[in-house]
Every structure is written in structure tokens, then in C-alpha cells.
Amino acid sequence: MTITMKPEVQIDTNYYRVLDIRNLTESTFVLQLPKSRFKFEAGQHISLSIKGDYQSREYSIYSAEEGEHLEILVKEVEGGYFSPKLKHLKKGDMVEIHGPFGKFGLDNPKRDTHKHVFIASGTGIAPFHSMILSNPGLNYQMIHGVRFATEAYERGHYDSDKFVLCTSRDDSGDFQGRVTDYMEQNQFDENTSFYLCGNSDMIFDAMEILKGKGFSRDNVNVEVYF
Incomplete structure (x- = not known):
């Protein structure tokens, strides 16, 4: 008997679904993503892009190293290209992150x-x-x-x-x-x-x-x- 195995599904772990957007002021908000297996040291930053968009921006990580979620703090730039798009994301939308980067951190x-x-x-x-x-x-x-x-x-x-x-x-x-x-x-x-x-x-x-x-x-x- 020949058994045909289904090919293993590869999941791109750089993609994360938006869990929540927490508005702090009219123009500033916290973008909340799943923590998953993402490891970082407090003070580092990530490169963030929206799935299907050609641009990316760097943001410092806002959440704690052992926090439940991965969070970034964003201020919408009036007339800007990228931050207004982030502000209008909805729960379930996909973003792509790379990193963490940088050596800024606690001495x-x-x-x-x-x-x-x-x-x-x-x-x-x-x-x-x-x-x-x-x-x-x-x-x-x-x-x-x-x-x-x-x-x-x-x-x-x-x-x-x-x-x-x-x-x-x-x-x-x-x-x-x-x-x-x-x-x-x-x-x-x-x-x-x-x-x-x-x-x-x-x-x-x-x-x-x-x-x-x-x-x-x-x-x-x-x-x-x-």
C-alpha cells in the first residue's frame, strides 16, 4: 500500500495578526500583536510593515520582555504615509515584523x-x-x-x-x-x-x-x- 503524505505547511512566522489597537490620545495608540515565540531585550526595536505594502518603519518595542503580548507605541504623523495606515488597521489584519534589532537597553x-x-x-x-x-x-x-x-x-x-x-x-x-x-x-x-x-x-x-x-x-x- 502506498501512503501519500501531505506536504508540511510552512508558516511564515514574520506575519502577525493584529489583536487590538489601544487608543491613548486622538493621534497616539498602542498596536498589540501576539507574543508567540518572539524574543527580545527591552530597549530593542522592530521593523514593521503592513502585508501587501512596500514600505516599513522601525518602532521601539513597548511591552515587557515577559509580557503576554508584543506591543508598539505609535504616533500618527499628520500627512504621513505609514502611521495613518497603522491607525486604521482592524483586528485580524496582518502585519509583518522583522527583528529585534539594536543594542539600546539597560546598562x-x-x-x-x-x-x-x-x-x-x-x-x-x-x-x-x-x-x-x-x-x-x-x-x-x-x-x-x-x-x-x-x-x-x-x-x-x-x-x-x-x-x-x-x-x-x-x-x-x-x-x-x-x-x-x-x-x-x-x-x-x-x-x-x-x-x-x-x-x-x-x-x-x-x-x-x-x-x-x-x-x-x-x-x-x-x-x-x-
């Missing part, structure tokens, strides 16, 4: 000896959200710079006494002004490891401020968004 040799100060503008908070949720008990301070207090994305995920919201367009935050204004007006412990993520102008200014306060480049970890 593990200093994990328990230093305070970790995370400084972000806008959606630059995404990798820090992942690092903090992935490291319970971490001695940290999260300094988040936005225009309006409504842009304090999921602030409740952080310890209230370790989170500083800097608002440049209203006075509803913890500090009125930019994150760099806050940095200039405050002192930091000598045993501090700094992490900067966001727009390049903020990062360059922040690095100069830290240099002026006596911190060397070895104390500063950087991820530039644009």
Missing part, C-alpha cells in the same frame, strides 16, 4: 549599583516603558517631556513617585517646561546611569547639560528617533 552591570534616569520626549518613552516593566524593583526616575499633560502615555504604569511629567504647552504637568529645562534646574546623584530617547534636538541639548554637570559619555545611553 546591566550598573543595574543594582546605580540609579537609572530615563529621559524621553513624546513616544521616545516606548523603550523605557519596556525596560521598567521588564525590571521590577529597579531604582529609576522617568522624566517624560510632552506638549500637553494628556500626552502622558499610560502614566499609571509607572511608580507615581518616580515619574516626572514635563509639559511645554500647559501647566498641568509636574514641571512646566521642556525636559532639558528640568535637567538644568535639578541635580542628579553621582551614581546615575542616563538614558535618552526622542528627537535629536532634545538629545544633543541633554547631553550638553549632563556634560556640564560632570557626567561623562560613559554614563549616557542614547537612542535617536529623528
Whole structure:
């Protein structure tokens, strides 16, 4: 008797179905995907494309290393090509991801000896959200710079006494002004490891401020968004 075996079905594990889109503001949302067997280190990013589309974009991973889902934080760019398409995805739609990429992450040799100060503008908070949720008990301070207090994305995920919201367009935050204004007006412990993520102008200014306060480049970890 001849037995004919069916060919094994190959599944492209780069494709993921959208589980949910969690709107945080009118223009900012969290895209939730299955975690599956995807492994990453907090701080890394992925390359994301929509099935059938020729373009892709890179996004920092927002979720914890051991989280139930894989999540990214996205701000819709007005007049942009890609982010509006992501915002209009529906549950069950397919996206393609590659990665993870990058070496931006927690300075593990200093994990328990230093305070970790995370400084972000806008959606630059995404990798820090992942690092903090992935490291319970971490001695940290999260300094988040936005225009309006409504842009304090999921602030409740952080310890209230370790989170500083800097608002440049209203006075509803913890500090009125930019994150760099806050940095200039405050002192930091000598045993501090700094992490900067966001727009390049903020990062360059922040690095100069830290240099002026006596911190060397070895104390500063950087991820530039644009």
C-alpha cells in the first residue's frame, strides 16, 4: 500500500495578526500583536510593515520582555504615509515584523549599583516603558517631556513617585517646561546611569547639560528617533 503524505505547511512566522489597537490620545495608540515565540531585550526595536505594502518603519518595542503580548507605541504623523495606515488597521489584519534589532537597553552591570534616569520626549518613552516593566524593583526616575499633560502615555504604569511629567504647552504637568529645562534646574546623584530617547534636538541639548554637570559619555545611553 502506498501512503501519500501531505506536504508540511510552512508558516511564515514574520506575519502577525493584529489583536487590538489601544487608543491613548486622538493621534497616539498602542498596536498589540501576539507574543508567540518572539524574543527580545527591552530597549530593542522592530521593523514593521503592513502585508501587501512596500514600505516599513522601525518602532521601539513597548511591552515587557515577559509580557503576554508584543506591543508598539505609535504616533500618527499628520500627512504621513505609514502611521495613518497603522491607525486604521482592524483586528485580524496582518502585519509583518522583522527583528529585534539594536543594542539600546539597560546598562546591566550598573543595574543594582546605580540609579537609572530615563529621559524621553513624546513616544521616545516606548523603550523605557519596556525596560521598567521588564525590571521590577529597579531604582529609576522617568522624566517624560510632552506638549500637553494628556500626552502622558499610560502614566499609571509607572511608580507615581518616580515619574516626572514635563509639559511645554500647559501647566498641568509636574514641571512646566521642556525636559532639558528640568535637567538644568535639578541635580542628579553621582551614581546615575542616563538614558535618552526622542528627537535629536532634545538629545544633543541633554547631553550638553549632563556634560556640564560632570557626567561623562560613559554614563549616557542614547537612542535617536529623528
